Amino acid sequence: MPGYNDPSFDTLALHAGATPDPTTGARAVPIHLTTSFVFESSDHAAALFNLERAGHVYSRISNPTNAVLEQRVAALEGGIGAIATASGQAALHLSIATLMGAGSHIVASTALYGGSHNLLHYTLSRFGIETTFVKPNDIDAWRAAVRPNTKLFFGETVGNPGLDVLDIPTLSHIAHEAGVPLLVDSTLTSPYLMKPFDHGADLVYHSATKFLSGHGTVIGGIVVDGGSFDWEKSGKFPELTQSYEGFHNMVFSEESTVGAFLLRARREGLRDFGACMSPHSAWLILQGIETLPLRMERHMSNTEKVVQFLASHPMVSRVGHPLIESHPSRALAEKLLRFGARGAGSVFSFDIAGSRAQGRAFIEALKLFSHLANVGDCRSLVIHPASTTHFRMSDDALQSAGIGPGTIRLSIGLEDPDDLIEDLKRALKAAEKAAS
Amino acid sequence: MYLTLTDSNAQPYQAYAYTGGKAFDAQKPTVVFIHGVLNDHSVWILQTRYLAHHGFNVLAVDLPGHCKSGGDAPASVEEAAQFVAQLLDAAGVQKAALVGHSWGSLIALETASQLKERITHLALVGTAFPMKVSPMLLDASLNDPSKAIEMINVFSRATLSAPPSALGPGTWVYGAARALNRRVLASNPKVNVFHRGFKACDDYANGLNALNAVTCPVLFLLGQQDQMTTPKAAQSLIDAAKAQGKNFSVVKVPMGHHQMNESPEETLAALKQFLT
Numbered sequence: 001m002p003g004y005n006d007p008s009f010d011t012l013a014l015h016a017g018a019t020p021d022p023t024t025g026a027r028a029v030p031i032h033l034t035t036s037f038v039f040e041s042s043d044h045a046a047a048l049f050n051l052e053r054a055g056h057v058y059s060r061i062s063n064p065t066n067a068v069l070e071q072r073v074a075a076l077e078g079g080i081g082a083i084a085t086a087s088g089q090a091a092l093h094l095s096i097a098t099l100m101g102a103g104s105h106i107v108a109s110t111a112l113y114g115g116s117h118n119l120l121h122y123t124l125s126r127f128g129i130e131t132t133f134v135k136p137n138d139i140d141a142w143r144a145a146v147r148p149n150t151k152l153f154f155g156e157t158v159g160n161p162g163l164d165v166l167d168i169p170t171l172s173h174i175a176h177e178a179g180v181p182l183l184v185d186s187t188l189t190s191p192y193l194m195k196p197f198d199h200g201a202d203l204v205y206h207s208a209t210k211f212l213s214g215h216g217t218v219i220g221g222i223v224v225d226g227g228s229f230d231w232e233k234s235g236k237f238p239e240l241t242q243s244y245e246g247f248h249n250m251v252f253s254e255e256s257t258v259g260a261f262l263l264r265a266r267r268e269g270l271r272d273f274g275a276c277m278s279p280h281s282a283w284l285i286l287q288g289i290e291t292l293p294l295r296m297e298r299h300m301s302n303t304e305k306v307v308q309f310l311a312s313h314p315m316v317s318r319v320g321h322p323l324i325e326s327h328p329s330r331a332l333a334e335k336l337l338r339f340g341a342r343g344a345g346s347v348f349s350f351d352i353a354g355s356r357a358q359g360r361a362f363i364e365a366l367k368l369f370s371h372l373a374n375v376g377d378c379r380s381l382v383i384h385p386a387s388t389t390h391f392r393m394s395d396d397a398l399q400s401a402g403i404g405p406g407t408i409r410l411s412i413g414l415e416d417p418d419d420l421i422e423d424l425k426r427a428l429k430a431a432e433k434a435a436s
Numbered sequence: 437m438y439l440t441l442t443d444s445n446a447q448p449y450q451a452y453a454y455t456g457g458k459a460f461d462a463q464k465p466t467v468v469f470i471h472g473v474l475n476d477h478s479v480w481i482l483q484t485r486y487l488a489h490h491g492f493n494v495l496a497v498d499l500p501g502h503c504k505s506g507g508d509a510p511a512s513v514e515e516a517a518q519f520v521a522q523l524l525d526a527a528g529v530q531k532a533a534l535v536g537h538s539w540g541s542l543i544a545l546e547t548a549s550q551l552k553e554r555i556t557h558l559a560l561v562g563t564a565f566p567m568k569v570s571p572m573l574l575d576a577s578l579n580d581p582s583k584a585i586e587m588i589n590v591f592s593r594a595t596l597s598a599p600p601s602a603l604g605p606g607t608w609v610y611g612a613a614r615a616l617n618r619r620v621l622a623s624n625p626k627v628n629v630f631h632r633g634f635k636a637c638d639d640y641a642n643g644l645n646a647l648n649a650v651t652c653p654v655l656f657l658l659g660q661q662d663q664m665t666t667p668k669a670a671q672s673l674i675d676a677a678k679a680q681g682k683n684f685s686v687v688k689v690p691m692g693h694h695q696m697n698e699s700p701e702e703t704l705a706a707l708k709q710f711l712t
Contacts, residue, residue, distance in 0.1 A: 016597070019596070019597045047489070051604070054599070054600035054604055056600065062600070062604060062606065063605075066606070071597065071607070074606070074608035075596070078611060080603070081604075226615070227612060227615030250457065256602060257503060257616055258616050258619055259607070266604055
């Protein structure tokens with residue numbers, strides 16, 4: 001389509017990676033539920049396996065429906081390409097396993113999703129990869145944590161659930177001085193609220209289960225490469241810069257000046273670990289992304305109203321959202337997020353001024369908010385992190401992540417905001433009564 | 437692989453050429469691939485890797501002063517042609533086919549005119565003559581290269597849904613090209629290779645004379661929706677080839693300026709047919 005201007009976000013959300021199907025004329029993206037793809041000839045087969053020609057071989061490695069999703073998210077993030085995975089956790093694992101092995105070290109934020117903390121602290125240490133956790137806003141601690149074997153900096157764009165905004169420009173600078181990339185989990189902001197590559201991040205991943213799909217129907221993840229990190233210049237990543245016997249003796253950084261990470265992640269990581277996404281899941285996530293800009297606007301406006309309500313309620317002792325002027329990340333939110341503090345997302349926490357029993361009474365009295373372990377749904381959700389998502393963390397680790405025993409996490413959905421406030425009002429009344 | 441060449445001051449430097457994942461073998465027919473402005477060898481990966489595994493030597497160069505190659509970035513098409521000639525000598529290649537994209541097509545044309553019978557085939561991909569660069573873009577490449585990179589990416593792309601490309605399925609070729617442009621620009625802190633390359637294109641005046649001196653078959657491989665080097669802008673060369681009785685062919689692929697990654701299969705098919 002000659003003559004188009006640089007497409008805007010809303011246009012890319014609908015069109016990036018897809019055109020009407022050339023065979024059938026289908027306008028929506030077809031779901032290619034097939035395990036494998038027929039070779040034209042033996043030579044074609046060999047050329048596909050050896051990366052002499054581009055195309056699909058087997059859906060664990062790539063699939064046309066998934067490829068549309070991958071192009072679309074890469075376009076929205078401003079990256080060079082992406083890899084869809086079975087879950088957000090699979091995207092995190094794929095990123096780490098591509099970049100390092102036993103004997104390596106990661107510096108990570110303390111303000112992480114509990115599942116990410118589990119992977120780094122418990123599981124990866126069993127495979128010889130150590131992690132040092134530092135508070136996201138303690139810049140000196142990030143610098144001090146770097147070791148000769150450090151391979152990665154990792155944090156969340158806004159930490160779950162305290163909404164500590166990651167100082168990506170500063171941390172990416174420190175990471176690059178150390179010769180390592182900065183990987184960020186951008187799940188809670190989605191590319192609509194923040195584009196981490198614009199601030200210096202090198203790799204971005206999402207739990208696509210959340211805002212990208214947006215309807216609480218599918219588990220999926222995706223990792224995007226910004227193409228900015230110079231693996232050869234760093235000298236710390238022989239996985240990408242030296243001949244790899246496990247894949248045709250390929251030197252990935254020689255094959256692609258900017259895409260070595262994606263080459264190895266797909267050709268080794270998806271091939272061997274196998275945490276691929278189902279094409280049906282990819283299609284559901286694509287459906288969600290097509291309305292991402294509209295949904296995120298409503299998530300933000302609803303959140304604003306709920307935050308205002310909670311901040312003025314006598315049963316609430318703290319509201320952890322940068323919309324509150326005293327929030328520690330207020331200034332960073334204004335600086336880094338597309339819509340300032342308003343754009344710090346719709347997943348946040350607050351503390352009930354009362355006992356644990358009152359907290360339970362609050363959750364059990366809610367009718368519209370669903371009590372479950374997810375965020376980023378179109379429906380409003382609630383959970384008690386200390387007993388669920390962050391259950392395995394010690395009290396100290398909980399405190400470092402900004403979570404108290406009475407902290408409640410909300411994920412504000414797309415319902416009428418007056419109905420949400422009414423539901424919260426009723427539940428807070430129940431909590432108040434539970435004190436007696 | 438790296439070859440030791442000498443610059444205009446007789447100073448040695450290392451020049452890089454990608455060999456398609458196979459060891460260089462001077463006994464095989466050799467194809468030299470030459471990239472365009474703010475690109476490097478990696479734009480040719482699919483085509484070069486295939487040919488390297490199907491009976492050819494490939495040498496996909498990083499031009500001097502670009503990415504992995506040392507030396508001074510060429511300031512003219514003629515200077516770049518001298519580099520290609522020197523590269524062939526250093527590699528011990530007597531005869532070679534040349535494939536050039538955009539600026540690289542002019543370098544290939546000029547090289548073929550100078551080396552005459554040493555060049556067996558000349559493939560001009562996304563070519564034009566004269567290859568004038570708009571004053572606005574030329575100025576932006578010097579004074580606001582980030583903006584100019586955005587401009588050339590918009591002008592170079594014809595689709596929001598490229599087929600599986602060099603990084604495989606899931607490649608956002610728009611973003612990949614932009615990242616490569618930035619990397620190449622950053623690879624030379626001494627010279628703005630963006631402006632220097634564009635200026636070399638804009639200044640080159642020897643196209644028709646060079647074509648007249650070419651002795652080998654010529655392929656014009658053009659993008660039907662190319663806005664950087666439109667098919668119309670290649671017509672003066674095509675007309676001259678016809679008038680001079682050259683052995684030439686024209687293939688148009690249904691994409692924009694980056695034929696190699698927006699139409700990788702069609703581009704490979706055209707090159708295979710031409711070279712074999």
